Amino acid sequence: MNHPTEEELVLYHYGDAGDGTGTAAIDEHLRACQACQAGLDEVRRTLAAVDQLPVPDRGDHYGAEVWARIQPGFARHSPTWRERLFPTLTPQRLAWIGAAAALFFAAFVAGSRVPWQRFGVAPAPPVAQTPAAASQPTAADRERVQANVLLMAVGDHLERSQVTLSELVNTPGGPEVDISDEQQRARDLVSENRLYRQTALRTGEPAVASVLDDLERVLVEVANGPSTMNEAEFDQVRKRIDQQGIIFKVRVFGERVREAESRPIVRAGIRG
């Protein structure tokens, strides 16, 4: 046989060179060809070097640590939690969200800094900053409170979105899958999401707007799709959500918002 390719040698090493004849032919060739044998040796030395990379041992208590971190998340499936996080989206509630977004927008127009920068979601904005509010601590305090209100609202929104999508992809399969519950929530989340996304766009926060945009596309798809489907159709929906990595993205982003929310500087604003 001709010299096997590099790919064939690597696969041969793992026993994946194909059917028996492929492996046998390479066996035979290797016995006769020093160059290929040397190539295979090098592959094996490479892999031996990779094997030297140590894996940290987390120790006997690791299970307890992991448990301590995940256990609070279990409670999220209790009805009380659901009631807390999924109040019906009343007109009042929508109005309140709109007001929070408007406050946020106003604060930005007034020339103060936008809070997103504090949690590193967006790069520092270009030079066109007007530091008018800097000399007025009370205005700055007020802005922090407003920003915090919005951060809390966005944080809640992201958490609800994440949970809704997680529950959706984890819906048990079967001949007929019913997602009407998640779908209703997705519809509510779409309206909220649109407000936040528009605010982010208006305030020149493309990174924020882009995450919300990705989220909105998925939410709209769920909201407008069928509420019951067969297992194959549902699998497709689940795959699309998985492929976009949106749940992970929203979770990471939500955590950053939560972090920004809990920073002392923001709390000081509330007290002042």
Add this chain to the structure above:
Amino acid sequence: MDENDARDVAQAQAGDEASFRRLVDRHSRGVFQLAFRLTGSEPDADDVVQEAFLKAYRELKRFESRSSFRTWVHRITVNCAYDLLRQRPRHRGESLDVDPSGGQGGGIEPEAEATAWPDRLAFGAEIQSRVRAALDLLTPTERTAFVLRHFEGRSLGEIGKALGLRTGATKHSIFRAVQKMRRALAPIVGQSAENTGRGLRQLQM
């Protein structure tokens, strides 16, 4: 499936948290090991472990005892890590192709060679830092496919299923992973170095 696992899974499926906790106790170290190999980062691996067990808890009702709990939770771990890898910016180790002798993180001073054989520990550390950088050159798909084949001993079929790849693409991903590492590590393993000294001189050229 392991008898203890089977019992704990059944009880956890019936809503018993303590049983699930025992599953976490028994499997978290192994899951961490896999997550670390896939992500190459301790904090990322910790995140993946948490996410995997949380997901396992939420999907437990869907788990059927056809496979072992270990296999199942490892499969979830692979999905979580793969998602994370795809989200994570790739930034490390890019200089390897350009400058194979670049002294990143090795900590071996040039004059050391002239005076004495460096101790094996230092050489080991150099290899490790290069292997780490080499692994960082892999795409998420290549890295995951390689770890599953090399460390987990999964079949091509299983890997293809986990990553949504046909067999040919799976084979190619594994090959690309090994090929990239072979190039990146050539300065160390490229020659048949009978002793570490010759290998080290290669490093310092």
